[in-house]
Amino acid sequence: MxxxxxxxxxxxxxxxxxxxxxxxxxxxxxxxxxxxxxxxxxxxxxxxxxxxxxxxxxxxxxxxxxxxxxxxxxxxxxxxxxxxxxxxxxxxxxxxxxxxxxxxxxxxxxxxxxxxxxxxxxxxxxxxxxxxxxxxxxxxxxxxxxxxxxxxxxxxxxxxxAGKNFRRVVELIQSGAIGPVMEAHVWVGRAWGLQSEADAKANKDRIFVDKRPTEAMAPPPNIDWDVWLGPAPERPFHEVYFPGPNWYRWWDFGNGTMSDLGSHWNDLPFWALQLDAPQTVEAFGPPPHAEIAPASMSAVYQYGPRGNQPALQMTWYQGSHKPEIWKSGGIPQWGSGVLFMGTKGMLLSDYNKHVLLPEDKFADFEPPEQFIADSPGHHAEWVNACGGEGTTGSPFSYAGPLTEANHLGNVAYRVGKKITWDAKNMKCVGCPEADPFIRREPRAGWSL
Structure with missing residues (x-):
């Protein structure tokens, strides 16, 4: 090729x-x-x-x-x-x-x-x-x-x-199996966040909540609630926050589905397409809630050219939001997935499997020789590397930019406008209202 x-x-x-x-x-x-x-x-x-x-x-x-x-x-x-x-x-x-x-x-x-x-x-x-x-x-x-x-x-x-499937997908994308990729889509079916009571029942949520509770509950005797709160703003204990995964919904403690599953699913295009800081991000969904992350939303990331790779538009979808090609039946309707769209075809992947599309076009395709070594296991990688043997696949030098990009999807959603990202200065250009979502002052007694 x-x-x-x-x-x-x-x-x-x-x-x-x-x-x-x-x-x-x-x-x-x-x-x-x-x-x-x-x-x-x-x-x-x-x-x-x-x-x-x-x-x-x-x-x-x-x-x-x-x-x-x-x-x-x-x-x-x-x-x-x-x-x-x-x-x-x-x-x-x-x-x-x-x-x-x-x-x-x-x-x-x-x-x-x-x-x-x-x-x-x-x-x-x-x-x-x-x-x-x-x-x-x-x-x-x-x-x-x-x-x-x-x-x-x-x-x-x-x-x-550390799984083999992600490694084989990265090899296919980076060896040019589907040509230069200018569009990618990532979607997950999970919807941890603000949802209707009917949706909460359908999703078998134990607790339906759409606002901060006004009543306090006594924390269990085995829980150190003050330490659990950590740098977050003070509030009384309540079961809507603890135990997990309830806290994922609340902006003061987590960042919803994007922060949770974006770390896993956006990892694949981030790795395969050598991504870093986006140029712009724009998000879509229901009006932002002051305290609770959305169950369903989407975010569009624009990346510039990288080396010999062209500019890229990557879109994240969670909950009820899905790519148009998925909704029209143009690809297999997997519940969660990553779709790479290249000049020669498409590649669809989830955690454990992938397929080149259209399948008839790639019927005789021979994959490239393996050039990313298989992992001994995600935890074993770290232990071995601490002992001077081998490397880790998700060091903070890589995981940091990935995490920042995921957070920016929520920043764009919460300000309700397209943001232009100044990565060096950690600023959304011309958007001071984004500053509290980029950095917050910790509670007294906590500092970095």
Whole structure:
């Protein structure tokens, strides 16, 4: 194919763009390969518990600290790891044993990611942080810069990035299988956010809510509510916020479906098309709610040319919003997917499978020779890299710009107008009303 690159040409031209950060003794604080890594886990229930078990399963770490606002989860870890240091407040964990740790795993709620991660980076510790990397653009940029300054091994928890399917799709796109891509569409069926009561029932939501509750509830005795609030504005405990995933809906704690699933689904075009900061973003949906993210919305991103790739329009859809080609039956109507539209055809992918379209045109197509190595597993990548072996697929140098771009979709939605993004200065040009959505002042007692 005339648009194709040889494997050697591709690796030479785009090794940095594949979002893997090499680990070398001169540039990182990697532990010796024979050392067992001493790891502190912040957030050990739910997703955090899964991360702990996956990292523990590598057989290369010692679990030395467990921290969670729910003391039941901490006690469960202590039963399996007698002698583990127990905390409910990660600030106290860092004060007590931060210098003794080799690495930290952060699996808290979105609004405390940056605050739990920053101390580790400043101490020169390796970090695995769940997605999204941070709560807003400003916090994300601070974490990205601190990771670069610290020279440590990092990984954001986009586990599907390590799957074989995404790697084969990236190879197809970057080797020119469908020609230059000038249009991409990403859609997800999940609709965490403000929705009608009928839709809430249809989606089997346990709690329907369309406004902040006025009554207070007593927090369960096992919960440290003040620490859970962290840098967010003060408010009484209520079940509409806690436990997860209820908090995802509320702007003070999360950023809805975009922030959650955008980290996974936008990862594929971001990687395959070597994206970074968008030039403009415009969003569409119901009128923005002051406190609750939308269930359904869409956002259109404009990117300029990148190397030998043309300008690109990428559109995100969530909930009831779908691409026109999907609604008209022009492609298989997968519930969630990524569609690349090139000059020679299309590629449709989800997490586990992909197809070149139209299928009859590609019936005899021979895929390129594999040039992206298979992963030992998303968690194993990070553990191995901390020990000086291999690389991570979603280091903060890559995950940071991805997270920022996702946040900008919500910024455009909340201001209700097309934004022009000045990435260097973290400003929406001529749109000062966007500033509070890019950066917020934390609650007293919390700072980066």
């Amino acid at each position: 005339s648009q194709s690159l040889s494997r050697r040409q591709f690796l030479a031209a785009t090794s940095a763009a594949c979002a893997v950060t090499a680990v070398s003794p001169g540039s990182t604080k990697a532990a010796a390969a024979t050392d067992r890594m001493k790891v502190g886990f912040i957030g050990v229930g739910g997703r955090g518990g899964s991360n702990l078990r996956a990292i523990e399963a590598t057989g290369k770490v010692d679990v030395v600290a467990a921290c969670d606002v729910d003391n039941r989860y901490v006690d469960q870890v202590a039963m399996r790891h007698p002698g583990v240091a127990k905390f409910s407040d990660f600030r106290k964990m860092y004060d007590a044993i931060g210098k003794d740790l080799d690495a930290v795993v952060v699996s808290t709620t979105e609004h405390t990611h940056a605050y739990a991660t920053m101390p580790a980076l400043q101490l020169g510790k390796h970090v695995y942080c769940e997605k999204p990397l941070a709560y807003n653009v400003y916090e994300t940029r601070r974490i990205t810069e601190a990771a670069a300054d610290g020279g440590v091994v990092t990984q954001m928890g986009t586990q599907i990035h």
